[in-house]
Amino acid sequence: MRDRRLLFEFAFRAVSNAVAMVVVGVTLFILGLVFVKGIGGISFAFLTSPPTGTMDGGGIGPMILGTAWLVILMSLMTVPLGAIIAVYLNEIATRNWLYNTVMSSVRTLAAVPSIVFGLFGLAFFVTVIGGGLDWLFGYEERVFQERCLLWAALTMGTLTLPTNVISVSEALKLVPDEQRHAGICLGYTRWEVVKWVVLPQAVGGILTGLVLSVSRGAGEVAPILFVGVAYFLPHFTGDVLDQFMELGYHIYVMATQSPNVDETLPIQYATTLVLLTLTFGFNSIGQVIRWMHRKKMSR
Amino acid sequence: MMIDDTVGRPAEYPADPEAAASTRDQIRWMARRRREQLAAVTILFLGGALAVVMVLSIFIFVAKESLPIFTNVDQRNEMSLYHDTENEEEFERDASIFQTLDNLLGQPIWQPVSDQSTFSLWPLMAGTFKITIVAVVEGTVLSFFTAIAIAFYLPRRMRYAVKVITELLAGIPSVVLGFLGLMFFATYFQDLFGYPYRLNAFLAGTVLSLTVIPIMTTLFEDIYSSYSRDQILAAKAVGMYDYQVIGRVIIPATYGKVFAAALLGFGRCFGETMIVLMCSGNAAVLDAHLTSGARSLAATIGAEMAEVIIGWTHYSVLFLLGLLLILFTFVINYLSQILIRKWTYA
Structure with missing residues (x-):
């Protein structure tokens, strides 16, 4: 009887540890695989030159620029808005039905599948806002009502909004209530407490949100599949009303739609390595900032 | 943790208002602070409301774009499984919602690009x-x-x-x-x-x-x-x-x-x-x-x-x-x- 229990215990321990090791192994294997297969294709020329017409040569310059522009425009929208919503939820709102509604909206936004944001971008930003702007300025041909970088960035901004709200909220919760009370006792208004006491200490949270949403935005492809990303557009114009090429979408296109998939495999792995480095680097930076901020606040 | 309260403090906010200003200045200052508070809270509130509006508008706009297969008679006709593509001119029939539903939930074939498109879910x-x-x-x-x-x-x-x-x-x-x-x-x-x-x-x-x-x-x-x-x-x-x-x-x-x-x-x-x-x-x-x-x-x-x-x-x-x-x-x-x-x- 006792032996059987010991056997079970041993088996359960072995299985658990083995599964944990498998998960760790798969993670490290994936990272290693992309690194080993991709590092050979990376060169300065590859990172800066445009792709060739048949997608079997050239570099990924325009995709990097496109991704960078997308992420910058996205951050301009999502970071301030995320901070505003987080401050409203944590500092201003009383805990009533309104608070619950806003809170569950943010949660829902975080749970909606990313492809749905693409549909929203097409139906709202392109058709309604873009169409509205065209009508407003009286353009005969379509200027704003096109799939373009601007609407893609706004779509991505909507997608990454919850990331920002949650990061800033976490940072705001780390500020002790005593400091808010002290501020109010000194005659600060609610807003002055936020401006001079709370926000300066939550900068780390805002930075974390920025970096994490950049990481997410650079890696997501689904929401921009049909809101502005281009199959082939070798020269990035920098115009927000143009279509653009993007790293993740380029990987997808090369892996599924290019005429000679096997020959371009090295380029695909190299592109994947660049994308992974980008998202991964930003993600790690975000985690480090969050960790440093927590450590600083708990001192 | 020490709070550095000189950071970000604008010059027009005197450190000690009573010492620095006349009564009129003080009143002006208080009014200004109140305005600022009101403006800030309004903006923050609008931000919170925007989150709700976003979720609602995602739902509304996606729903709005999908409605025509039920409400628009041309799309209903196209959804109709008895749509005769050979005689497009003679095809003058008002298909009902049930024909759309029949297409969506009827025979299990997803074939969007063909003579007779079937969109089975x-x-x-x-x-x-x-x-x-x-x-x-x-x-x-x-x-x-x-x-x-x-x-x-x-x-x-x-x-x-x-x-x-x-x-x-x-x-x-x-x-x-x-x-x-x-x-x-x-x-x-x-x-x-x-x-x-x-x-x-x-x-x-x-x-x-x-x-x-x-x-x-x-x-x-x-x-x-x-x-x-x-x-x-x-x-x-x-x-x-x-x-x-x-x-x-x-x-x-x-x-x-x-x-x-x-x-x-x-x-x-x-x-x-x-x-x-x-x-x-x-x-x-x-x-x-x-x-x-x-x-x-x-x-x-x-x-x-x-x-x-x-x-x-x-x-x-x-x-x-x-x-x-x-x-x-x-x-x-x-x-x-x-x-x-x-x-x-x-």
Whole structure:
């Protein structure tokens, strides 16, 4: 009887540890695989030159620029808005039905599948806002009502909004209530407490949100599949009303739609390595900032 | 912690207003502060309201674009399965909503681009379900054991490393996982399991499970680590082994939370696009075999939306798929909230 229990215990321990090791192994294997297969294709020329017409040569310059522009425009929208919503939820709102509604909206936004944001971008930003702007300025041909970088960035901004709200909220919760009370006792208004006491200490949270949403935005492809990303557009114009090429979408296109998939495999792995480095680097930076901020606040 | 209150303080705010200013200046100053407070709170409130508006408008605009297949008579005619494309001119019939429903729910064929387009939802739902089930089952099992290992069994030094590395998995974009699934794992899986199709629901589900493992492991690990130390010690004191503590004390008490976590993982999985698009083979077939190709709702939108003409039937149907995804999300979120609330004790 006792032996059987010991056997079970041993088996359960072995299985658990083995599964944990498998998960760790798969993670490290994936990272290693992309690194080993991709590092050979990376060169300065590859990172800066445009792709060739048949997608079997050239570099990924325009995709990097496109991704960078997308992420910058996205951050301009999502970071301030995320901070505003987080401050409203944590500092201003009383805990009533309104608070619950806003809170569950943010949660829902975080749970909606990313492809749905693409549909929203097409139906709202392109058709309604873009169409509205065209009508407003009286353009005969379509200027704003096109799939373009601007609407893609706004779509991505909507997608990454919850990331920002949650990061800033976490940072705001780390500020002790005593400091808010002290501020109010000194005659600060609610807003002055936020401006001079709370926000300066939550900068780390805002930075974390920025970096994490950049990481997410650079890696997501689904929401921009049909809101502005281009199959082939070798020269990035920098115009927000143009279509653009993007790293993740380029990987997808090369892996599924290019005429000679096997020959371009090295380029695909190299592109994947660049994308992974980008998202991964930003993600790690975000985690480090969050960790440093927590450590600083708990001192 | 010291607060540096000179940072960001504008010059027109005197450090000591009574000493610095006349009464009139003071009144002006107070009014200015009140205005600022009002403006700030208004802006913050509007920001909060915008979040609500966004969620509502996502729902409303996706629904609005999908409505024409029910309300617009031309689209209904096109949806009608008795649509005679040979005699387009003679075709003057007002198809009803039932014809649209017949197309969507009737014979299980998804064939959007043909003479007689059929948009059956069944193969897509079945495909979504197959892939998601594989992903959730694999994800739950792997995360469950990983979390147990982190919370109970691994040496202390390794726990932190395993946790961090598992969370690294969350930083890998889904398109990268999809790419590796398509280019690397597909071939090896086929050699290993010997199934007929290289890309299938099982492969897509397996790759997809990698995206939920970090989330679920964190959730499970939180659940187990935050479980009452005293009860674990009490169980051990009566002579239970670790596996018995886990199986007879912790799992029965945290059953609901674990289920809610699995449900959240489910919610993450069924809307995932890129992995499914690249690994599932995208065959809209209606069968119960995990090793046949599958096509999910999200992947269908992703694959076909770029080619449709805005405002046509196919476009509206794809928005209907999006609406279904949103509704599923709402239901699953709501259910998991209820579960968490209902089973939160200990």
